[in-house]
Amino acid sequence: MNTNQVHIFDTTLRDGEQVPGCKLDTKQKVIIAKQLELLGVDVIEAGFPISSPGDFRSVAEIGKAVKDVIVCGLTRAVMKDIDVAAEALQTAQRPRIHTGIGVSDSHIQYKLRTTPEKIIERAVAAVKHAKTYVEDVEFYAEDAGRADNEFLARVIQAVVDAGATVLNIPDTTGYCLPQEYGAKIAYLRDNVNGIHNCILSTHCHNDLGLATANSIAGIQNGARQIECTINGIGERAGNTSLEEVVMIMRQHPSLGLYTNVNSKLLLETSHMVSESMGMMVQPNKAIVGDNAFAHSSGIHQDGVIKRRDTYEIIDPAEVGVDQSKIVLTARSGRAALAYRFKNLGYNLTKVQLDEVYQEFLSIADEKKEVEDSDLEQLMKGVAA
Numbered sequence: 437m438n439t440n441q442v443h444i445f446d447t448t449l450r451d452g453e454q455v456p457g458c459k460l461d462t463k464q465k466v467i468i469a470k471q472l473e474l475l476g477v478d479v480i481e482a483g484f485p486i487s488s489p490g491d492f493r494s495v496a497e498i499g500k501a502v503k504d505v506i507v508c509g510l511t512r513a514v515m516k517d518i519d520v521a522a523e524a525l526q527t528a529q530r531p532r533i534h535t536g537i538g539v540s541d542s543h544i545q546y547k548l549r550t551t552p553e554k555i556i557e558r559a560v561a562a563v564k565h566a567k568t569y570v571e572d573v574e575f576y577a578e579d580a581g582r583a584d585n586e587f588l589a590r591v592i593q594a595v596v597d598a599g600a601t602v603l604n605i606p607d608t609t610g611y612c613l614p615q616e617y618g619a620k621i622a623y624l625r626d627n628v629n630g631i632h633n634c635i636l637s638t639h640c641h642n643d644l645g646l647a648t649a650n651s652i653a654g655i656q657n658g659a660r661q662i663e664c665t666i667n668g669i670g671e672r673a674g675n676t677s678l679e680e681v682v683m684i685m686r687q688h689p690s691l692g693l694y695t696n697v698n699s700k701l702l703l704e705t706s707h708m709v710s711e712s713m714g715m716m717v718q719p720n721k722a723i724v725g726d727n728a729f730a731h732s733s734g735i736h737q738d739g740v741i742k743r744r745d746t747y748e749i750i751d752p753a754e755v756g757v758d759q760s761k762i763v764l765t766a767r768s769g770r771a772a773l774a775y776r777f778k779n780l781g782y783n784l785t786k787v788q789l790d791e792v793y794q795e796f797l798s799i800a801d802e803k804k805e806v807e808d809s810d811l812e813q814l815m816k817g818v819a820a
């Protein structure tokens with residue numbers, strides 16, 4: 437399989453919801469799932485059905501609520517998990533079972549206390565069991581980022597032969613460098629028979645701040661699905677952020693790759709997830725942070741006012757942001773001040789601007805940000 441479409445697998449409601457304090461109830465999850473469908477993601481990982489009755493219910497309700505998108509349930513390579521996931525997914529029009537097991541030395545020896553051969557046996561048995569329920573079976577090789585590539589290829593070969601059609605290669609601990617992760621994907625693409633009929637998937641954690649870079653390295657080396665979350669939320673330092681990978685593909689046509697995501701809904705979706713989870717988005721977050729399109733230094737403001745793309749590589753309207761912000765601080769120059777006055781309906785002459793500028797600086801030195809109300813106040817003292 438080698439098309440130019442990169443499938444977006446959203447795991448906000450599963451990996452994202454594992455964040456302490458971010459628990460959602462079924463109603464909230466259904467609302468977010470509908471928004472994700474509108475956004476244009478290809479797969480929604482709706483939960484881990486065996487983990488709790490609430491998660492089971494959420495997967496079943498999401499299955500009923502959405503139509504066009506694949507609904508996925510997570511399991512371990514445990515028969516009972518798979519039975520329960522299959523039951524929860526009965527409501528879904530396009531169900532997927534996501535099963536898997538640890539494949540790094542650390543997971544095999546210390547977490548699962550077993551042998552590499554037994555890992556392969558359990559992986560194959562899980563995939564075969566899942567296939568008795570659904571056609572669409574995705575396998576995850578947990579901690580693939582730290583696993584030996586030769587062993588990883590043996591596991592992936594065995595699950596492809598058993599019927600898995602999507603192969604998730606998680607960098608569970610966020611350890612890999614982009615080049616290393618890309619090489620891992622390329623190694624599998626080159627060493628597993630039949631892999632070209634399957635979709636290779638990235639699932640990168642952000643422990644070293646490399647989740648987005650690693651996901652992009654993955655797609656540059658043949659992966660065609662990215663697992664990600666809105667606002668990059670997820671275990672520990674989080675997952676790959678959906679809005680970042682989508683915009684990277686849009687802003688770099690030379691990659692030759694696209695997604696079905698409607699980028700104009702990114703900000704709205706980010707706000708919805710942040711508000712319902714009570715998890716604020718850092719102001720400097722790429723694409724959806726409050727400051728992503730805000731300019732506060734005089735040099736930058738002057739450039740952006742003259743021509744937006746001097747300091748912006750994305751048109752804010754493309755991601756659902758009304759317009760760039762010119763923030764007035766003590767670092768702002770006359771151009772920014774005149775621009776903000778103009779937005780309030782005052783076209784100042786050069787003399788008037790010189791007059792208010794010094795007063796503006798005194799206010800700005802005292803306040804973090806000068807507001808429209810301060811400008812209105814300033815105008816009262818200006819000679820007509």
Ligand code: KIV
Nearest residue numbers: 451576578579606608
């Ligand atoms: O990070 C990880 O390995 C996971 C798997 C369960 C897919 O979340």
Ligand code: ZN
Nearest residue numbers: 451608639671
């Ligand atoms: Zn994960």
